[in-house]
Amino acid sequence: MTIEQIIMHCPMLAIVIPLFIAAITPLINRVSEKARDVIVVIGTMLTVVVLALMTSNVFVGGESMVYMMGEWRPPLGIVLVVDSLSLFIALIISFLTFFAVIYSLGHMKEYHGLYQYYALMMLMLAGMNGIVLTGDMFNLFVFLEIMVIASYALVAFTIGKEQSEAAFKYQVISTLGTLGVLLGIGFLYADTGTLNMADMASKISAAGTTNLILFFGLLLFIFGFGMKSAMVPMHWWLPDAYPAAPAPIAALLSGAAAKAGVYALARTLFIIYGGNGMAHFGLLIVLILGIVTMIVGGIMALVQVDVKRMLAYSSMGQMGYILFGLGVATSLGLTGAMFHMLNHAVAKALLFLCVGVIVYQLGMRRMDKLGGLGKKMPITAACFLIGSLAIAGIPPFNGFWSKLLLYISGFEAGSIYAVGSIIAIIMSVVTLGYLLNAFQKIFLGKLPEEIDPPKDTSIAMMLPIIVLAILCLVIGLFPDVFIHLSELAANVLISPGAQQSYIDSVELWRPIP
Amino acid sequence: MIPVHYILAALLLLMGIYCLLTKRDLIKIIIGICFLEHAVNLFWISLGYREGGTAPIVTPGEVPHTAEWAPLVPLVDPLPQALILTAIVIGLGTTILLTAIAIRAYQHYGTFDINKMKELRE
Numbered sequence: 144m145t146i147e148q149i150i151m152h153c154p155m156l157a158i159v160i161p162l163f164i165a166a167i168t169p170l171i172n173r174v175s176e177k178a179r180d181v182i183v184v185i186g187t188m189l190t191v192v193v194l195a196l197m198t199s200n201v202f203v204g205g206e207s208m209v210y211m212m213g214e215w216r217p218p219l220g221i222v223l224v225v226d227s228l229s230l231f232i233a234l235i236i237s238f239l240t241f242f243a244v245i246y247s248l249g250h251m252k253e254y255h256g257l258y259q260y261y262a263l264m265m266l267m268l269a270g271m272n273g274i275v276l277t278g279d280m281f282n283l284f285v286f287l288e289i290m291v292i293a294s295y296a297l298v299a300f301t302i303g304k305e306q307s308e309a310a311f312k313y314q315v316i317s318t319l320g321t322l323g324v325l326l327g328i329g330f331l332y333a334d335t336g337t338l339n340m341a342d343m344a345s346k347i348s349a350a351g352t353t354n355l356i357l358f359f360g361l362l363l364f365i366f367g368f369g370m371k372s373a374m375v376p377m378h379w380w381l382p383d384a385y386p387a388a389p390a391p392i393a394a395l396l397s398g399a400a401a402k403a404g405v406y407a408l409a410r411t412l413f414i415i416y417g418g419n420g421m422a423h424f425g426l427l428i429v430l431i432l433g434i435v436t437m438i439v440g441g442i443m444a445l446v447q448v449d450v451k452r453m454l455a456y457s458s459m460g461q462m463g464y465i466l467f468g469l470g471v472a473t474s475l476g477l478t479g480a481m482f483h484m485l486n487h488a489v490a491k492a493l494l495f496l497c498v499g500v501i502v503y504q505l506g507m508r509r510m511d512k513l514g515g516l517g518k519k520m521p522i523t524a525a526c527f528l529i530g531s532l533a534i535a536g537i538p539p540f541n542g543f544w545s546k547l548l549l550y551i552s553g554f555e556a557g558s559i560y561a562v563g564s565i566i567a568i569i570m571s572v573v574t575l576g577y578l579l580n581a582f583q584k585i586f587l588g589k590l591p592e593e594i595d596p597p598k599d600t601s602i603a604m605m606l607p608i609i610v611l612a613i614l615c616l617v618i619g620l621f622p623d624v625f626i627h628l629s630e631l632a633a634n635v636l637i638s639p640g641a642q643q644s645y646i647d648s649v650e651l652w653r654p655i656p
Numbered sequence: 657m658i659p660v661h662y663i664l665a666a667l668l669l670l671m672g673i674y675c676l677l678t679k680r681d682l683i684k685i686i687i688g689i690c691f692l693e694h695a696v697n698l699f700w701i702s703l704g705y706r707e708g709g710t711a712p713i714v715t716p717g718e719v720p721h722t723a724e725w726a727p728l729v730p731l732v733d734p735l736p737q738a739l740i741l742t743a744i745v746i747g748l749g750t751t752i753l754l755t756a757i758a759i760r761a762y763q764h765y766g767t768f769d770i771n772k773m774k775e776l777r778e
Binding site: 292296302319329 | 676689696703742749750761
């Protein structure tokens with residue numbers, strides 16, 4: 144088999160490898176627990192490699208790869224479509240899962256039944272990769288369910304008092320969201336008679352703006368995917384679910400799963416509804432809710448005493464920035480949103496993992512009971528500081544550039560968008576405020592007497608943290624190449640004729656008239 | 657005229673939402689979720705329904721058809737049925753997991769009443 148033939152099958156492999164690893168993990172566990180860990184690490188690494196193999200074709204060559212499942216032609220069969228946007232987000236997701244798995248080797252080693260934990264994690268990876276790579280609407284729903292069901296079980300994994308309550312709440316609200324998506328797909332199917340995204344897009348373009356069925360479908364999609372991406376009226380599962388989950392899972396939920404939700408929202412608004420005037424209304428809703436999310440997330444984060452809960456609200460605030468960029472819907476705004484997705488994934492995962500070290504060492508998360516850990520855990524403290532500055536958008540760290548792009552895009556677009564930019568700048572100061580406050584409370588000051596002096600911990604936990612911190616700095620110092628990649632991803636959504644080129648790339652089969 | 661099954665689906669949906677909004681018992685909330693799932697499933701199945709339709713199996717001689725095999729009698733749309741089979745299985749998994757978590761919550765709190773679960777409220 145030549146390398147070209149392997150690359151041809153890569154879109155499918157990116158989903159099948161984690162699914163396969165998820166299936167064999169419990170079996171390998173019976174032979175040896177060491178082997179299980181090795182298999183899981185190799186599996187995630189392979190997923191990253193498989194995605195990286197496609198970069199030359201997609202990013203450099205600029206083509207979008209279409210993989211027909213079972214050789215069925217598009218509107219009939221399921222297709223996987225890999226363009227710059229899909230690949231960009233899939234790479235973020237897979238890299239982050241790789242780090243989370245390595246971190247889990249250290250963080251979770253005291254728990255029993257870890258084969259379930261790793262199997263669920265792989266299942267979640269398969270679901271997230273499936274969401275971003277698929278070109279079929281019902282397929283997207285199935286992958287969405289795979290992702291969320293795995294994440295329910297992962298949030299509940301250490302099933303204590305808090306976890307059982309948080310997981311129940313998370314699951315009830317999340318099920319509402321996914322049912323909304325299913326109902327929305329039903330509306331679209333009723334009107335267009337197809338499930339293929341490209342086919343839907345071409346039919347919805349021709350449908351006209353007064354079609355009520357499509358309009359309700361749009362609202363349901365914003366509701367359902369907004370639930371996944373922590374948009375404001377549907378956000379209240381998040382500050383319970385993130386703190387209850389183990390640290391690597393919280394990092395994954397915030398860094399990767401929420402990104403998959405934003406991806407699905409962007410795909411729906413810009414490609415499926417792209418040729419229809421209704422999309423403008425949808426984008427306006429996303430813009431306004433994004434700004435509100437930004438404000439609510441920032442202000443609620445200020446008053447938290449639980450550090451993980453604070454980070455959960457902070458995630459919400461940053462998702463608000465991304466939704467704001469989506470709502471501005473200019474080339475610059477979307478580039479900023481894509482770049483901020485990357486930066487937020489890296490920096491917020493870093494913060495969650497740093498807090499995970501503290502929870503692992505001390506078993507407590509209340510900031511008012513902590514203090515003076517900086518001398519005992521210098522690496523964790525330094526990395527937490529880097530993550531905080533990156534999230535708040537202080538140069539030379541990565542968050543600065545993406546936030547700058549978002550502000551400029553808002554001011555360029557004028558009127559309500561400029562107001563959004565001003566709010567974003569204010570909330571950025573608030574972000575810096577609560578993160579530095581947390582840093583000061585946890586790492587500076589006097590060490591309370593009842594705390595055993597802890598130290599930085601095992602290599603498996605420190606390595607991902609250090610690598611992510613270095614990434615924050617590297618992206619901040621050399622932003623050009625990453626901005627270029629974000630621009631490529633944004634071009635899939637917004638450049639002139641983007642929707643038509645997506646439809647053309649799928650090469651729909653039409654029966655002879 | 658709107659067929660009766662759409663009205664039924666909407667009614668089930670409203671009942672489910674009402675249940676979620678007013679009930680404070682974990683088991684009743686799970687029942688509400690089931691209502692919602694079945695409402696959506698019923699809606700989907702209704703999409704594929706055709707008045708007097710038969711199963712979409714076209715064999716020579718049995719179903720009247722044109723020269724290009726386009727059938728002359730109404731056939732039900734099989735795609736929603738296939739999709740909803742998937743959705744039912746997913747719904748089953750969701751319900752089982754939800755029930756399992758509810759049982760664990762009961763073991764911790766000794767009650768199904770969410771007003772008495774105060775771990776997450778500060």
